[in-house]
Amino acid sequence: MDFQLSEERQMLADMLNRFVRDEYPIDVRHKAAEMEGGFDPAMWAQMAELGAVGALIPAEAGGFGGMGEDIAVVFEALGRGIVVEPFLSTGVLGATALVGAGKDDLLEEVVAGGKMLALAHTEADSRYEMSRVSCKAEGGKISGQKSVVLNGATADMLIVSARSSGDIDDEAGIDLYLVDAKADGVSIRSYGTVEGGHAADITFDGAAGEKLPGGYALLEKVLGAGVLALCAEALGAMEVCKDLTLDYLKTRKQFGVNLGKFQALQHRMVEVTIAIEQARSITMLAAGQFEADRLTRERSLSAAKNLTSRVARLVSEETIQLHGGIAMTWEYSAPHFAKRLTMIDHMLGDEDFHLYRFQSLEGAA
Amino acid sequence: MDLNYTAEEEAFRQEVRTFLQDNLRPSLAEKVRDAKRLTREDLEEWHNLLNSKGWLAWHWPEEHGGTNWTPVEAHIFHEESVYANAPRIVPFGPNMLAPVLIKFGTEEQKAHYLPKILTSEHWWCQGYSEPGSGSDLASLKTEAVRDGDEWVINGQKTWTTLGHIADHIFVLARTSKEGKPQEGISFFLVPMDQPGIEVRPIITLDGEHEVNEVFLTDVRIPAENIVGEENKGWTLAKYLLMYERTGIAGVANSKLALDGLKAASAKMRSSGRPMSEDPLFSARMAKVDIDLMAMEVFNLRVVAAAGGGAAGGVESSMLKIKGTEIRQELTDLSRRVYGPHALPFVPEYFDEGWNEEPVGPAGAMKQARSYFNNRKITIYGGSNEIQKNIISKAGLGL
Ligand SMILES: Cc1cc2nc3c(=O)[nH]c(=O)nc-3n(C[C@H](O)[C@H](O)[C@H](O)COP(=O)(O)OP(=O)(O)OC[C@H]3O[C@@H](n4cnc5c(N)ncnc54)[C@H](O)[C@@H]3O)c2cc1C
Numbered sequence: 001m002d003f004q005l006s007e008e009r010q011m012l013a014d015m016l017n018r019f020v021r022d023e024y025p026i027d028v029r030h031k032a033a034e035m036e037g038g039f040d041p042a043m044w045a046q047m048a049e050l051g052a053v054g055a056l057i058p059a060e061a062g063g064f065g066g067m068g069e070d071i072a073v074v075f076e077a078l079g080r081g082i083v084v085e086p087f088l089s090t091g092v093l094g095a096t097a098l099v100g101a102g103k104d105d106l107l108e109e110v111v112a113g114g115k116m117l118a119l120a121h122t123e124a125d126s127r128y129e130m131s132r133v134s135c136k137a138e139g140g141k142i143s144g145q146k147s148v149v150l151n152g153a154t155a156d157m158l159i160v161s162a163r164s165s166g167d168i169d170d171e172a173g174i175d176l177y178l179v180d181a182k183a184d185g186v187s188i189r190s191y192g193t194v195e196g197g198h199a200a201d202i203t204f205d206g207a208a209g210e211k212l213p214g215g216y217a218l219l220e221k222v223l224g225a226g227v228l229a230l231c232a233e234a235l236g237a238m239e240v241c242k243d244l245t246l247d248y249l250k251t252r253k254q255f256g257v258n259l260g261k262f263q264a265l266q267h268r269m270v271e272v273t274i275a276i277e278q279a280r281s282i283t284m285l286a287a288g289q290f291e292a293d294r295l296t297r298e299r300s301l302s303a304a305k306n307l308t309s310r311v312a313r314l315v316s317e318e319t320i321q322l323h324g325g326i327a328m329t330w331e332y333s334a335p336h337f338a339k340r341l342t343m344i345d346h347m348l349g350d351e352d353f354h355l356y357r358f359q360s361l362e363g364a365a
Numbered sequence: 366m367d368l369n370y371t372a373e374e375e376a377f378r379q380e381v382r383t384f385l386q387d388n389l390r391p392s393l394a395e396k397v398r399d400a401k402r403l404t405r406e407d408l409e410e411w412h413n414l415l416n417s418k419g420w421l422a423w424h425w426p427e428e429h430g431g432t433n434w435t436p437v438e439a440h441i442f443h444e445e446s447v448y449a450n451a452p453r454i455v456p457f458g459p460n461m462l463a464p465v466l467i468k469f470g471t472e473e474q475k476a477h478y479l480p481k482i483l484t485s486e487h488w489w490c491q492g493y494s495e496p497g498s499g500s501d502l503a504s505l506k507t508e509a510v511r512d513g514d515e516w517v518i519n520g521q522k523t524w525t526t527l528g529h530i531a532d533h534i535f536v537l538a539r540t541s542k543e544g545k546p547q548e549g550i551s552f553f554l555v556p557m558d559q560p561g562i563e564v565r566p567i568i569t570l571d572g573e574h575e576v577n578e579v580f581l582t583d584v585r586i587p588a589e590n591i592v593g594e595e596n597k598g599w600t601l602a603k604y605l606l607m608y609e610r611t612g613i614a615g616v617a618n619s620k621l622a623l624d625g626l627k628a629a630s631a632k633m634r635s636s637g638r639p640m641s642e643d644p645l646f647s648a649r650m651a652k653v654d655i656d657l658m659a660m661e662v663f664n665l666r667v668v669a670a671a672g673g674g675a676a677g678g679v680e681s682s683m684l685k686i687k688g689t690e691i692r693q694e695l696t697d698l699s700r701r702v703y704g705p706h707a708l709p710f711v712p713e714y715f716d717e718g719w720n721e722e723p724v725g726p727a728g729a730m731k732q733a734r735s736y737f738n739n740r741k742i743t744i745y746g747g748s749n750e751i752q753k754n755i756i757s758k759a760g761l762g763l
Contacts (some may be wrong), residue, residue, distance in 0.1 A: 012430065054545070078440065087542075122705050124725075124726075125634055127633070127634065127635045127704040127705065128635075128704060128705070129635070132637075139687075147705065147706065147725065148705040148706065148708050148709060148725070168637075169637065189724070191709050191710070191711050191724050192708075192709075192710055192711070192712075193708040193709060193710055193735060194707070194708060194710035194733040194737075195708075196706070199709060201724065216422075224511065249759055253497075254498075254501035254504070255500070255501045255502045256501075256504075262749055262750075263600075264753070267697075270524060277760075287487075313697075316705060317740070319743065320570075320740045320744075321740070321748075321749075324499055324500070324744050324748060325499060325523075325524050325741075325744055325745070326493070327570070327740075328569050328570055328740060328741050328744065329567055329568065329569060329570060329571055330568040330569060330572060331567075335570035335737075336570070339570065339737060342700075342733070342736070342737075343707070343708060346700075346701075346704065346705055346707050346708050346733075347705065347708070350701060350704070352643070352645045352646060353635075355645065356645075
């Protein structure tokens with residue numbers, strides 16, 4: 001076994017970490033989040049130029065990465081800045097669908113930062129269920145509603161899950177469709193999300209869609225890539241939370257000593273540290289098995305999301321509590337990391353969803 | 366032992382319920398239900414309504430306008446108010462300062478200040494914490510120096526809840542540097558509408574303005590605005606905190622939150638069944654339900670033993686810890702139940718008069734915000750860690 005990153009990936013990680021540290025402090029993040037659309041297009045272009053998008057896409061498709069480990073490296077770095085630019089929507093969810101469907105021409109534009117994508121999958125009543133799709137596809141026309149489409153309002157192209165046959169939660173009959181966001185029959189209501197992101201509710205009323213080959217299996221691959229990205233992002237955010245909290249415990253004085261002198265707090269910080277190591281380990285496993293057979297891949301992805309969710313809750317709550325009042329303020333950075341960690345649990349399946357899924361995949365093994 | 370409500374208690378519940386039905390403005394109750402932002406006018410309206418009925422200062426002695434309710438009656442009153450979606454009683458005047466004045470104040474102070482708390486002529490805030498003095502409150506640096514028949518106060522307070530809508534602040538300030546830090550603190554009553562007082566907002570992690578920094582520069586107050594003896598303010602400060610902690614336990618609020626959660630879990634679906642039938646989720650709901658059932662009895666037991674509006678020191682600490690843990694668990698489940706619909710957040714939704722269609726299912730949009738905002742309850746009123754220190758020292762002799 002070898003737990004080291006390859007030299008290229010280490011360089012990528014170092015470069016992105018440096019960029020996030022130097023160019024993406026919390027006030028830059030807030031400014032980007034407040035822009036119309038919820039991110040800074042110039043920042044996106046700059047990061048695409050650095051290769052952060054290309055690293056998420058395989059060489060055959062015009063990028064220079066695209067493996068589980070690439071996703072993990074990029075997203076851990078993005079998590080350290082809780083970057084709001086649409087890497088998840090465009091670079092992972094959208095791009096994975098296009099890669100799987102062989103849409104190389106579009107991908108070229110994506111890698112260059114010129115095209116934005118979004119995955120329109122969640123529906124009002126689907127919660128996190130992957131195959132509960134009621135959106136209809138009939139003769140290349142899409143009809144139905146999608147909810148909480150991350151970065152849905154700024155996407156040029158939407159990847160929409162829709163059903164041409166089968167019952168509401170059948171896997172068979174589901175396909176992904178490529179829909180121009182400006183096409184007739186697409187209406188979009190956009191809004192912010194509580195942790196500083198952007199999403200949209202989208203109604204399709206007979207909008208023209210191009211069916212992507214791959215069926216449900218492609219959707220599963222897309223969602224899996226997203227899960228991996230979120231776990232890695234959470235890891236980066238957790239590391240920042242831990243560093244900030246530790247630093248604070250070592251400098252904030254009450255009762256004449258640093259807070260870190262109180263054993264009750266020491267032990268809690270130790271719990272946080274151990275938990276983050278667990279989260280890192282399971283995310284490495286999921287990244288390493290991302291190219292494995294379906295069952296192995298999906299099982300470790302669900303394990304990673306479940307454990308990451310549990311650790312994220314611990315880390316975010318302890319980050320705020322161990323800081324005291326200062327972490328209740330907007331001005332300080334730590335609470336924004338804590339908020340992101342919390343809301344990651346509301347994306348692509350929460351702790352319970354992935355526990356059930358892990359169990360059912362176990363049963364299938 | 367009899368854990369049932371008596372006929373008189375049931376009749377009292379009916380009386381409270383009817384009063385609220387007849388008098389609480391429905392649009393105000395709606396604002397509270399939907400977690401919209403409340404103005405000082407909203408809060409005053411509620412205070413005034415209660416005062417008109419003689420219920421605002423329910424735990425004060427009768428001579429000052431109290432009700433002489435039993436602890437069970439007080440519990441019923443709280444429960445009914447919360448269930449009717451009434452605003453909370455803003456505690457700083459009626460529930461924090463008043464008990465201190467009643468126990469430690471001069472006759473003149475009682476006669477002057479207590480009626481003005483009742484009529485909302487004075488609106489108080491709490492000037493305890495400082496940037497360098499949170500848990501270690503006794504280390505506070507704000508200083509009061511006697512100058513003729515005045516006190517001159519200099520320093521900075523922080524985290525002052527609702528300081529921006531208050532006109533008076535009670536301030537702990539250092540009057541001596543001799544001896545132990547606790548022994549040089551005094552308790553002052555300070556009008557805020559005067560030169561030398563500057564209130565600056567602190568925006569909290571949920572983007573709201575609820576707390577403030579208060580700067581005091583050469584603020585002059587008359588000599589008689591000290592409560593209790595000079596350098597003996599620490600006793601008053603701690604007495605007040607028992608009232609504060611008992612209030613934070615929030616049993617009635619938790620019961621309402623649990624009801625809301627149950628309703629949401631019956632509506633929201635997962636795998637083709639309601640969340641209330643999801644094994645993991647319903648188990649967590651059942652556990653917090655059980656915790657809350659016990660907590661309610663715990664709270665009544667303790668309050669019954671103590672009488673009045675506050676439990677004793679160690680008991681109030683225990684109630685604060687358990688009560689806040691339950692409240693936080695409920696806010697956690699209440700955002701989870703909505704799944705992806707907990708993400709959307711439209712800040713304008715929380716303004717009165719925002720009439721657009723909410724995003725997602727009704728009730729979803731306020732949940733994550735409430736979860737984040739309620740992180741504060743294990744921090745303020747003396748953090749839960751500090752309560753544990755108190756219990757282990759004073760309660761267990763460790
Ligand atoms: C929303 C909000 C509203 C507030 N409203 C008011 C108000 O109206 N008026 C007012 O005066 N104050 C108010 N406060 C202040 C509140 O009382 C303080 O935040 C609280 O006392 C904690 O102090 P601190 O924030 O400085 O944290 P610190 O005291 O610095 O504590 C940081 C962490 O260390 C822990 N810790 C500290 N000492 C020990 C120890 N000995 N052993 C173990 N752990 C320890 C704490 O529990 C906490 O987890 C408010 C605070 C908040 C967040």
